[in-house]
Amino acid sequence: MPYTIEAETNDLTTIDAQGDLNPEAMPEAVDQLMEQTDAEDPGSLLVRLQHMDLGTLHTVASDWSRKAEFFALQKRFGKVAVLTDQPWVRQSAKMQAVALPDTELKVYDLADEADARVWLEKAPAETEAA
Template identity: 85%
Template structure:
């Protein structure tokens, strides 16, 4: 299988994909993530994309990003870190981030996984309470 999905803990999921993805496998992967995540308690997602085939990834991302499943899935993650070994995947992920208005997305080199994990684990600072005079 060209991808694996793992629940590392209740707040962090990881997806590893490499080579040529089969668009027919996407619904199965989405179902697997949807079963293990919650819209009420969004978590973080670490995605590793290695040696990706340009045509396949583009076709999958292009058609899938317009589906209802994509919009439902994005509500389950506050943060997404994409690790990749290819500059064109990095650019593509940054462009795809526009379709994720409620999700923070950062792209890292594969060698920077530790930095990506630190960023994913960092909680947003609570809003400051106004001081009463």
């Protein structure tokens, strides 16, 4: 899976992924995220998923949503914005949000990255008032 993980700021990490997900690459990606984030000071995550393959995304999401690493990662992000070009990925991300009870998750079209970034930057109290 071609992906990149970048800590844009202390509070914002981005992941860009496209094509087939490689389940064997997940431990390395999780390690990178753990190194770049802090469980004591949760930040935000911006995920761009483009041209994803249904079978591999479903398999990886189903497998990883039950792992201890997934639960450890969720404590590192108070908000997650998913940008995608595919309706089925949008729906899948919304369903995965159920497994993230302590994390706010919103899904956006790829073209709406500016809106996603504005939402990620809002403090929780501002989000409730909006």
